[in-house]
Amino acid sequence: MKKISYLIVSLSILSTTLSSAQNKKATAPKTFPAEVARPKLVVGLVVDQMRWDYLYRYYNRYTNGGFKRLVNEGFSVENTFIPYTPTYTACGHTCIYTGSIPAIHGIIGNDWYDPQSKKNVYCTEDSSVTTVGSTPSSEGNMSPKNMLTNTITDELRLATNFKGKVIGISLKDRGSILPAGHAANGAYWYQGSTGNWITSTFYMKEVPTWIADYNKLKLANKFYAKNWETLYPINTYVNSTKDENAYEGKNSTFPHLLAQNIDKNFDAIRSTPYGNTITLDLAKLAILSEDLGADNITDFLAVSCSSTDYVGHAYGPNSVEVEDTYLRLDKDIEEFFNYLDKKVGKGNYTVFLTADHGAAHVPGFMKENRLPSGVVSDREIANKLNAYLNDKFKANNVVLKSMNNQIIFDHDKTDNGNVSFDVIKAASIEFLKKLDGLANAVDIAKISQSTLPEIQKKMITNGYNARRSGDIYYILNPNWFNGSSTGTTHGNWNPYDSHIPLVFMGWGIKPGATNKTHYMTDISATLAALLHIQMPNGCVGEPITEITNK
Structure with a gap:
């Protein structure tokens, strides 16, 4: 019995020693050379x-x-x-x-x-x-x-x-x-x-x-x-x-x-x-x-x-x-x-x-092969939206421009009109959704409340700078872009x-x-x-x- 007890104690001590050594090895600090190695170029x-x-x-x-x-x-x-x-x-x-x-x-x-x-x-x-x-x-x-x-x-x-x-x-x-x-x-x-x-x-x-x-x-x-x-x-x-x-x-x-x-x-x-x-x-x-x-x-x-x-x-x-x-x-x-x-x-x-x-x-190449595609124009989007808002609210050209897939409003007009800016934005979003080639549109300031897929929501949020970005972001259908009928572009x-x-x-x-x-x-x-x-x-x-x- 004494031999068995001694063996058990010995094994216990050995186990503790090995465990301690392993822990020390695992937590040992990483060693670096005398100088930090870097490439020359x-x-x-x-x-x-x-x-x-x-x-x-x-x-x-x-x-x-x-x-x-x-x-x-x-x-x-x-x-x-x-x-x-x-x-x-x-x-x-x-x-x-x-x-x-x-x-x-x-x-x-x-x-x-x-x-x-x-x-x-x-x-x-x-x-x-x-x-x-x-x-x-x-x-x-x-x-x-x-x-x-x-x-x-x-x-x-x-x-x-x-x-x-x-x-x-x-x-x-x-x-x-x-x-x-x-x-x-x-x-x-x-x-x-x-x-x-x-x-x-x-x-x-x-x-x-x-x-x-x-x-x-x-x-x-x-x-x-x-x-x-x-x-x-x-x-x-x-x-x-x-x-x-x-x-x-x-x-x-x-x-x-x-x-x-x-x-x-x-x-x-x-x-x-x-x-x-x-x-x-x-x-x-x-x-x-x-x-x-x-x-x-x-x-x-x-x-x-x-x-x-x-x-x-x-x-x-x-x-x-x-x-x-x-x-x-x-x-x-x-x-x-x-x-x-x-x-x-x-x-x-x-x-x-x-x-x-x-x-x-290129949309022409895509259509040649029966694949969906198309082209929109920033100028046409801005003009159509202005015409719609002018007719609906008697708002005088409150859209400054469409660029970078964004609608930019003239805040001197939207902040001093008879209709609230939120109402103008909501109406604009519903109108944009009906245009050919546009899949969706969202109020950038309220993007967290939107039903956009998470990847689109995240990418729009990451691209939004409060001092430099527009008011509404519109999303185009796949392989649609702002451009001409020849050549191609990017941005989506x-x-x-x-x-x-x-x-x-x-x-x-x-x-x-x-x-x-x-x-x-x-x-x-x-x-x-x-x-x-x-x-x-x-x-x-x-x-x-x-x-x-x-």
């Missing part, structure tokens, strides 16, 4: 209007070093969605880099109506600054001042005590300025009237020599002289419809003749794949000239390829033009990655690729506009993929976790733990 690649399915639609035609390399060497977050509406360029670039939503960061569209100044506001306009790098024009009167929050690029500047460099590059001012943030070393965008890359006095008094020298080359002329032929024999473009269709933009037949633009129309480069080529060429030059990634203090290069958006708007997702643009962009990205490997070193940089929004199929809540690619590759990233739902707001939170820096000050996203948990 972070590169953000935003492909304007890139639908998620483009990663795979043309996959078999991509090179091994471009999009395929991203998917195979990187980590793809397959179900990444935009969490707000409307889904426009300025909002998307801002959301990616702030981790925030229009309700907080304030960029509710490419432009909006400001009730205080009673005028339209462009997202990056700033009358207090002027053009640098070219002749003065409104194209250079730009800054990030309308963005109310900071960005992950700003947080990197803060974390490195402003030693880490941040540069933004895009054909579009909004695609360069908003990602680069408030504290950037530079943001450069393309001036279509001269063919120069410019900035503003918000950043500097004069452009650096490498920008000035690059501008002298007028590279648009070089590409104009080549015209735009398909990269491969046109009969191999089996992922597209026939080359010419009435519902595509003007001059929709290959080859696209560009030589007539030499020294005349520098802006035309935007609507060709070559706009992406010169953008990525300038990005390489920025790495070389600014010594980005040359030391152990992390730098950040924010690049937006905008020509995909211009081509997409003109011809639509099923066009030969869009397919050729992505095949050419794939080669440009391959060359860019090869340059990063050589200059910064493979494994020394982290790159992520995403999009600011997607795009709907639907997956074709809100489902975007997101792939991380390089330093700190293990190959893989997840089909778990994540959001555009999670990008900055994930970067903050990877870099061990603070999230942007308006961030509502969460780190993608499939990437950050090693």
Whole structure:
């Protein structure tokens, strides 16, 4: 009995000892190296209007070093969605880099109506600054001042005590300025009237020599002289419809003749794949000239390829033009990655690729294939609603405009009329619901009381900024949009506009993929976790733990 009792006590002591050891091991603090490890360079690649399915639609035609390399060497977050509406360029670039939503960061569209100044506001306009790098024009009167929050690029500047460099590059001012943030070393965008890359006095008094020298080359002329032929024999473009269709933009037949633009129309480069080529060429030059990634203090290069958006708007997702643009962009990205490997070193940089929004199929193409679609007009919606309210309440043109899927009322009139504003809004909502193409309409101030599906309610709420948004939000039927009968656009809540690619590759990233739902707001939170820096000050996203948990 004594032996048995002794054995039981011994086992009890051993069990307690092992349990204690395991608990100590489980709660032991994580150890870090003497210095926090970070990549030498972070590169953000935003492909304007890139639908998620483009990663795979043309996959078999991509090179091994471009999009395929991203998917195979990187980590793809397959179900990444935009969490707000409307889904426009300025909002998307801002959301990616702030981790925030229009309700907080304030960029509710490419432009909006400001009730205080009673005028339209462009997202990056700033009358207090002027053009640098070219002749003065409104194209250079730009800054990030309308963005109310900071960005992950700003947080990197803060974390490195402003030693880490941040540069933004895009054909579009909004695609360069908003990602680069408030504290950037530079943001450069393309001036279509001269063919120069410019900035503003918000950043500097004069452009650096490498920008000035690059501008002298007028590279648009070089590409104009080549015209735009398909990269491969046109009969191999089996992922597209026939080359010419009435519902595509003007001059929709290959080859696209560009030589007539030499020294005349520098802006035309935007609507060709070559706009992406010169953008990525300038990005390489920025790495070389600014010594980005040359030391152990992390730098950040924010690049937006905008020509995909211009081509997409003109011809639509099923066009030969869009397919050729992505095949050419794939080669440009391959060359860019090869340059990063050589200059910064493979494994020394982290790159992520995403999009600011997607795009709907062209209504003409949809109808050709017996699929529902249609087009509405902001002007017609505003005019019809005004006529109805004038007739019903003798209200004198109380609707200022329809924009960003919102009705904006003239509050000087609605607040001083004989009929309450609530009555006017209720009548307007019932009228809007009866218009062709409109699925629903809601009083934004009372959206919590609406019967909208939760996803629509959430996205509208996230897109609503109390000082900048309108009064009524209207929802279009699937594949209906504000636009013309040719080409396409975006802006709605639907997956074709809100489902975007997101792939991380390089330093700190293990190959893989997840089909778990994540959001555009999670990008900055994930970067903050990877870099061990603070999230942007308006961030509502969460780190993608499939990437950050090693």
